Every structure is written in structure tokens, then in C-alpha cells.
Amino acid sequence: MKTALIAAQGLTVDRPGSREAALTNVDFAIAPGEIVTVVGPNGSGKSTLIRALLGNLAPREGKVTRRPGLRIGYVPQRVQIEQSIPMTVRRFLSLPRRIGNDEAAAALTRAGVGDLSDRSIGALSGGQFQRVLLARALLGDPQILVLDEPTQGLDQPGIVAFYQLIEQVRAETGAAILMVSHDLLVVMRASDRVICLNGHVCCEGTPQSVGSAPEYLALFGGRGEGTLALYQHQHNHDHDHLHDHPSQVHRHVQHSPDGCNHNAG
Numbered sequence: 002m003k004t005a006l007i008a009a010q011g012l013t014v015d016r017p018g019s020r021e022a023a024l025t026n027v028d029f030a031i032a033p034g035e036i037v038t039v040v041g042p043n044g045s046g047k048s049t050l051i052r053a054l055l056g057n058l059a060p061r062e063g064k065v066t067r068r069p070g071l072r073i074g075y076v077p078q079r080v081q082i083e084q085s086i087p088m089t090v091r092r093f094l095s096l097p098r099r100i101g102n103d104e105a106a107a108a109l110t111r112a113g114v115g116d117l118s119d120r121s122i123g124a125l126s127g128g129q130f131q132r133v134l135l136a137r138a139l140l141g142d143p144q145i146l147v148l149d150e151p152t153q154g155l156d157q158p159g160i161v162a163f164y165q166l167i168e169q170v171r172a173e174t175g176a177a178i179l180m181v182s183h184d185l186l187v188v189m190r191a192s193d194r195v196i197c198l199n200g201h202v203c204c205e206g207t208p209q210s211v212g213s214a215p216e217y218l219a220l221f222g223g224r225g226e227g228t229l230a231l232y233q234h235q236h237n238h239d240h241d242h243l244h245d246h247p248s249q250v251h252r253h254v255q256h257s258p259d260g261c262n263h264n265a266g
């Protein structure tokens with residue numbers, strides 16, 4: 002792997018205010034331009050991993066290394082905006098750091114919402130607001146974009162459109178993408194790697210081809226083709242036949258004694 006932008010070795014992180022681990026012995030690395038999707042059920046430690054990688058949470062054991070001077074763009078899981086406070090999109094982009102009009106316009110255009118600058122934040126749809134958050138994360142020309150469940154609350158066409166946008170951002174800027182999703186089945190197809198978390202790294206691999214699931218293509222009416230993939234990871238299957246299909250291989254890293262309990266394939 003090219004020199005990682007962010008790497009972690011043997012990361013064990015406690016739940017806040019507790020000596021109980023939210024994450025145990027996690028190794029992680031993301032290279033420049035790579036798209037990595039972290040999936041896992043609720044409470045599996047996805048946000049904890051992101052916070053530890055960003056340096057916002059100190060690990061009990063292990064270490065995190067970030068490339069010196071690394072520019073990170075972060076799209077948070079939830080942002081509480083007081084609807085009654087009148088604030089335009091343009092002004093929102095200047096919080097907390099004042100930015101110039103050209104920079105704001107470029108970021109909004111790149112996020113596909115170049116026409117929303119003067120709109121009130123409170124009047125945006127969920128999908129528009131996500132794009133404004135993305136625009137804000139793009140300010141400062143990040144080398145890596147970190148998105149914590151960015152498609153939460155979007156409908157399926159909205160998810161497809163958002164993933165297409167992210168692919169475009171990667172193509173145009175070369176930024177690496179680290180995306181978190183609680184959806185165990187559907188991931189962004191452009192992901193170079195999918196990491197399945199359940200308190201530890203349960204398994205990782207490439208996303209499965211959506212072409213193998215005609216009912217899924219039917220569901221999306223073709224709109225998801227090339228964008229979404231099913232990620233199958235039954236834990237009771239035979240791996241031997243996968244050697245003929247390298248694109249379908251995933252690697253089981255470690256099992257907890259009581260199993261991963263999230264068979265979703």
C-alpha cells in the first residue's frame with residue numbers, strides 16, 4: 002500500500018466513561034485516493050473508530066498515525082441546526098472560519114448545490130443539507146473525506162445520487178474517502194475495500210457485484226447499477242470456491258468467541 006494517510010495498529014478503545022472496550026485490537030489503513038467503507042450494526046464501534054482515527058478519542062492500547070499536516074474534511078453523522086435561526090447556506094459555510102465567496106461557490110458547485118447559496122439552511126431537504134455539509138467538508142481542499150453515515154435519512158434514489166457525487170468528488174480531487182454505513186447489505190460499489198466491524202474487524206473485502214442480484218437491480222430500476230453493490234458476508238459459507246472469483250473474495254480477520262452475529266448475505 003502507498004504510504005497511508007491514516008493508519009492504526011492494535012487499536013483498543015474504551016466506551017466513554019467505561020473500561021469496557023468499544024473496539025478491540027483494530028488494524029486499519031487508508032491510502033491516498035482509496036475508497037474504504039466501514040459497515041457494522043448499531044453500536045459496533047464505527048463512530049468510535051472514526052473518532053479515534055481523527056484523534057478525538059484516545060485509545061487504551063495501540064496507536065494511530067496520521068500523515069503530518071493531513072487535510073481532513075469531515076461530514077458528521079448528525080448536525081443539529083436550530084431551524085428558527087435564519088441562516089443562509091453561504092453564512093453556514095463561513096462558520097467557524099470565514100471563507101471567501103469564490104471558495105464557497107466552488108465548494109457548493111462541487112457538491113452539486115451551486116444554486117443554494119442564498120437559501121435558508123432550515124428550508125433545505127435532507128439530501129440538499131447533506132450536500133451542503135459535504136461542501137463544507139470540501140473547504141480547505143482535503144486529502145481525505147471522512148463521512149459518518151452520510152446517507153442516513155435519504156431515500157434510495159437519494160443514496161444513489163449521493164454515492165455518485167462522492168465518486169465524482171474522488172475523481173476530480175483525488176481525495177481518499179472513508180465512509181461509514183450501518184447498512185450491512187448495500188455499499189457504494191466504488192469502494193476499494195469494505196471493512197465489517199463488530200467491536201473488532203470481523204472481515205474485510207471487495208463489494209460484491211450487484212449484477213449477481215437481479216431482484217436488487219429491479220428494485221433500483223437500473224439507477225443503482227454501477228453505484229451500489231450488495232456486500233455478502235455469510236459466516237457459514239465455504240470460501241474455497243471463491244478462489245476462482247477474486248472480485249468476490251473477502252477475508253475473515255478475526256472472530257469473537259461468540260461469533261459475529263450479523264450474517265447478512
Ligand SMILES: Nc1ncnc2c1ncn2[C@@H]1O[C@H](COP(=O)(O)OP(=O)(O)OP(=O)(O)O)[C@@H](O)[C@H]1O
Nearest residue numbers: 016017023041042043044045046047048049050183
Ligand atoms: N458518549 C457515550 N457514552 C457511553 N457509551 C457510548 C458513548 N458513545 C458510544 N458509546 C458506546 O460505545 C459503543 C460503540 O458506539 P459507536 O457509536 O461507536 O457505534 P456505531 O457503530 O457508530 O453505532 P451507530 O450505528 O448506532 O451509530 C456502543 O456500545 C455505545 O453504546
